[in-house]
Amino acid sequence: MDKYLANPARLLPLVVSALALLGIWQQQPDATDWRIAYADPHRQADGETAGFHSQFVSSASDLFVHAASISALPDGSLLSAWFGGSREGGRDVNIYGAHYDPATARWGDDIILASRESTEKAVQRTIRKLGNPVVSQAPDGKLWLFYVSVSVGGWAGSALNASYSIDGGRTWTAPTRLITSPFANISTLVKGTPIYYRDGSIGLPVYHEFLGKFAELLRLDADARVLDKIRISHGKHSLQPVIVAASSGSAVALMRYAGAPPKRLLASPSDDGGKSWSTPHKTNIANPNSALAAVRLENGDILGVMNDLDDGRHQLSLLRSSDNGENWRLLQRLEGHGQGQLQPRETYTRQLEADFIDSAGPGARALWQEYSARLDKRVCSDDLCRFIYDYPYMIRSPNGDYHIVYTWNKSFIKHLRFNQAWLDTL
Amino acid sequence: MHSQLYAGLFCTLLLFLLLPVGRLGPAARAALLAALGLAVLVPIEGVNLTMRIRAISGDLSVFSVYWLACASAGRFTAISRLAPPRQTRTAALTIAIAALFLYPATLGLSQWDPYRLGYDFYLPMFCAALVGVMIWTGQRFTAMAVSLCLAAYAVRLLESENLWDYLLDPWLAGYAFYRLVKNRTRGTA
Numbered sequence: 001m002d003k004y005l006a007n008p009a010r011l012l013p014l015v016v017s018a019l020a021l022l023g024i025w026q027q028q029p030d031a032t033d034w035r036i037a038y039a040d041p042h043r044q045a046d047g048e049t050a051g052f053h054s055q056f057v058s059s060a061s062d063l064f065v066h067a068a069s070i071s072a073l074p075d076g077s078l079l080s081a082w083f084g085g086s087r088e089g090g091r092d093v094n095i096y097g098a099h100y101d102p103a104t105a106r107w108g109d110d111i112i113l114a115s116r117e118s119t120e121k122a123v124q125r126t127i128r129k130l131g132n133p134v135v136s137q138a139p140d141g142k143l144w145l146f147y148v149s150v151s152v153g154g155w156a157g158s159a160l161n162a163s164y165s166i167d168g169g170r171t172w173t174a175p176t177r178l179i180t181s182p183f184a185n186i187s188t189l190v191k192g193t194p195i196y197y198r199d200g201s202i203g204l205p206v207y208h209e210f211l212g213k214f215a216e217l218l219r220l221d222a223d224a225r226v227l228d229k230i231r232i233s234h235g236k237h238s239l240q241p242v243i244v245a246a247s248s249g250s251a252v253a254l255m256r257y258a259g260a261p262p263k264r265l266l267a268s269p270s271d272d273g274g275k276s277w278s279t280p281h282k283t284n285i286a287n288p289n290s291a292l293a294a295v296r297l298e299n300g301d302i303l304g305v306m307n308d309l310d311d312g313r314h315q316l317s318l319l320r321s322s323d324n325g326e327n328w329r330l331l332q333r334l335e336g337h338g339q340g341q342l343q344p345r346e347t348y349t350r351q352l353e354a355d356f357i358d359s360a361g362p363g364a365r366a367l368w369q370e371y372s373a374r375l376d377k378r379v380c381s382d383d384l385c386r387f388i389y390d391y392p393y394m395i396r397s398p399n400g401d402y403h404i405v406y407t408w409n410k411s412f413i414k415h416l417r418f419n420q421a422w423l424d425t426l
Numbered sequence: 427m428h429s430q431l432y433a434g435l436f437c438t439l440l441l442f443l444l445l446p447v448g449r450l451g452p453a454a455r456a457a458l459l460a461a462l463g464l465a466v467l468v469p470i471e472g473v474n475l476t477m478r479i480r481a482i483s484g485d486l487s488v489f490s491v492y493w494l495a496c497a498s499a500g501r502f503t504a505i506s507r508l509a510p511p512r513q514t515r516t517a518a519l520t521i522a523i524a525a526l527f528l529y530p531a532t533l534g535l536s537q538w539d540p541y542r543l544g545y546d547f548y549l550p551m552f553c554a555a556l557v558g559v560m561i562w563t564g565q566r567f568t569a570m571a572v573s574l575c576l577a578a579y580a581v582r583l584l585e586s587e588n589l590w591d592y593l594l595d596p597w598l599a600g601y602a603f604y605r606l607v608k609n610r611t612r613g614t615a
Binding site: 010021126151183186230236 | 429478482485528529533541542545550554557558561566573574579580584585586588590591595596
């Protein structure tokens, strides 16, 4: 003790620690509220006629586009976001968006929501590529945009960025970097729809791809500061979680499976609002290591969109589960051609043209001419081409309509809109 | 802004320690340090050196920066005053134990994620206790480093909301293991 009295400076670290501890304690958030802000799905008005509509969201014919998301805005419009550029991972990739006007039932022009340069400037790090944007309207009025950026390496080197808009996506705050991993903050990606908690905080489903492949739920406060993160799975085989809440306490996380055959969709339920998750297990539906989307129906069933295949992404289906994702019944084949094998360019182009005009409307002949002249490595290798429909994202808007967006042959983002009356016919 | 300045600081220190300064006197070394401090922040076509280094390294922990600062100070004066080898060995051992505890599980090996502890109040309390033990055992270097980590966390000097990011980073962990292996090799040679 004498040596400390003789030289009190030796106790400086302890004094610093005590003061710091006091400051940290004062900043500790209140006890976490794990009740999901769950609202029963809207019931569509009786007597409504069945409606199903499809069209393209994106309009550029020469870009590789991928990983679309969509959000309903308070004024009844929609905003979709995706990434696009000359190739996946290219330095010219931007985060694009487009607004849907319910009055005209048309998507507006593609606009850049975030670029590599704007992200670099905001987060003060060099950025190599951008990806996976998720747009989501929070109950407090903020429209969030979460997206991935990579400074070094492949997607396993991803980090998350967050910005928000309070004017329906016309202007955005400078993105902030979310620190979510102790390993140089690499390997956190986003794909699924956020959930919101009663205390205003955000539950963002994320996944990791560095060494392992596993899913987590990031808990963010209303300003997107990280409060906590909860592991949904661990190991090397599960990613891209989609969280489907059934009440304020119960939810299930459905996940893409990246392991050995049999390839099946993974499910992990939670009965405490996402505070803990049971060990993921294989369901009875095939999953060819591809992303899915899902929403809860008013009777508790789950409506899902996925590639219900053992291999490939040449078929996209709408399915329904009445047992929390264990078993699925096919409702409608949304896209599908052949067995996924490569096809000669001529045959492929004929089928593609019919699909394109069906999706974009007869008025899009000029766009088709432009696009078909550029059928390139996005879908073709030499003179063999393949159909690819993947990365679906689904929401239900406040008016009760269902909206699905997905990547159409790596070339366009396609939007499907239908109502409950249409769904009831299946 | 403060996280950018912090990144500028650790980039400056890193470069200062990497450059050979053998024939330079203290004044020239100080001038070099100041010049590096400016150079890492000068943008060329909108991108400065700090942005390039930070993109690869991530933000270094406060523990790392304290160590770098002590090592840099050692280029002006006797290093033993701030970071005597025996004390830095203890720091390396502490860091290595923490890294073994944190990284394997955090990278997906288990359902339990020790990184979560960094959002709780328990980890700061543990660190404060560790500071007490380090003072008691005469390990001033580790005590000072951990207390500065706690202080930096209290004011959220970095972008992270997690105390682990103030205490530890993979580069520090790698250096700690290197030091331990090097000491071991020397000890058995």
